[in-house]
Amino acid sequence: MQTTPVPAIGAAGQRVFIYWTACVRGTRFERSFQGDAPVVKNTVFIHTNAKQMVGAIVGRHSLKRTSADPDSFDVRIARREDFAYFDAFEGRRFLRAGTWRAWENADLQSFTPVRFTPPKLMGYQGRAIVIDPDVFAVGDVNELFRRDMEGKAILARPRPGHNNRDDYIASSVMLLDCAKLTHWDVEAQFEKMFAGELDYEDWIILATEARGTIGFLENHWNDFDRLTPRTRMLHNTKRRTQPWKTGLPIDFTNRLPLIGKFLPNTSVRWRGKYTAHPDPRQEALFFAMLKECVDTGQITTTDIEREMALDHVRHDALDLIERVPPVDEVLSLVRAAA
Numbered sequence: 001m002q003t004t005p006v007p008a009i010g011a012a013g014q015r016v017f018i019y020w021t022a023c024v025r026g027t028r029f030e031r032s033f034q035g036d037a038p039v040v041k042n043t044v045f046i047h048t049n050a051k052q053m054v055g056a057i058v059g060r061h062s063l064k065r066t067s068a069d070p071d072s073f074d075v076r077i078a079r080r081e082d083f084a085y086f087d088a089f090e091g092r093r094f095l096r097a098g099t100w101r102a103w104e105n106a107d108l109q110s111f112t113p114v115r116f117t118p119p120k121l122m123g124y125q126g127r128a129i130v131i132d133p134d135v136f137a138v139g140d141v142n143e144l145f146r147r148d149m150e151g152k153a154i155l156a157r158p159r160p161g162h163n164n165r166d167d168y169i170a171s172s173v174m175l176l177d178c179a180k181l182t183h184w185d186v187e188a189q190f191e192k193m194f195a196g197e198l199d200y201e202d203w204i205i206l207a208t209e210a211r212g213t214i215g216f217l218e219n220h221w222n223d224f225d226r227l228t229p230r231t232r233m234l235h236n237t238k239r240r241t242q243p244w245k246t247g248l249p250i251d252f253t254n255r256l257p258l259i260g261k262f263l264p265n266t267s268v269r270w271r272g273k274y275t276a277h278p279d280p281r282q283e284a285l286f287f288a289m290l291k292e293c294v295d296t297g298q299i300t301t302t303d304i305e306r307e308m309a310l311d312h313v314r315h316d317a318l319d320l321i322e323r324v325p326p327v328d329e330v331l332s333l334v335r336a337a338a
Helices: 051-063 085-089 113-117 186-194 201-206 280-295 303-308 317-323 329-338
Strands: 003-011 015-020 027-030 041-049 074-079 091-097 100-102 127-131 135-137 155-157 170-175 215-217 233-237
Touching: 003 085, 041 051, 041 113, 051 074, 051 135, 051 303, 085 186, 085 329, 091 186, 100 127, 113 170, 113 186, 113 201, 135 280, 186 201, 201 317, 280 317, 280 329, 303 317
Parallel strands: 041 074, 041 127, 155 215
Antiparallel strands: 003 015, 091 100, 127 170, 135 233, 155 170
16 A cells, blocks of 8 residues: 655654655545545644644643544644744734734744644545644543534634623634635735734634634633533633743733724733742643653653753753652542542
């Protein structure tokens, strides 16, 4: 049987090659026994950039370790740095929440538009799940892949009132029917932000999508900094308290909505440092999973040392993985506290 080398992202962010029997635009597929058209394999995409690569690796591991059938789906890490068109827009003004600010590829969350790339990467076929690099599975993702989407193109968690938007939908975790999203073309949509034709916030909260094409996920599929026995995916969404960043200088920017209506390029990088997460179990869970990644060769201690030197990961990370309890012990504490 002929094999085709497919580029992928290795544990430390380097390019490696995985040999698959066939591929559609970099996505694995298999042929049915009846010789029908190729069936695209379910794939989880973790979108990230270099600053959040360690989180993405832990997220990938969490998806596989918590699934009863980990071979039934693929996990791909999609880095902002792998999409060259972002570089051309460095420093240019784009529209966000009705104000103008400068695009910075070095910003902590410059990867966010990458969450809209999976349908095209899948050849507009099959199902994909998209998660942020600060989302970690504690339930079986196949439960979500098997969900009846009832004809919807997107399933995501509603978050009414966030950022003063009643129509806010959290696109940080999405189940996608790729065949229904042929209008998603990130490069073209990204360019429209700089032309003032597309507002970043409207894009990210799915306000530009027809309401009838969106269904809702339960909160436990995108649990914001809350870890309970019902949690299926934990999302450490509060940037200031992300457990792997504690003590590091803050490296993200915030918009200033009132001033920004009158002055362009108005945003601020807060002074200070990342603080400890208020739930120590969530910190323990992350580092217990990171330890498993080291033990299984998905990342090395040398990789972690390099990330610490770059201030991408807290400087006591290696000490923490030496004394953290096992993952199952952490989760048993969560169940016991319920």
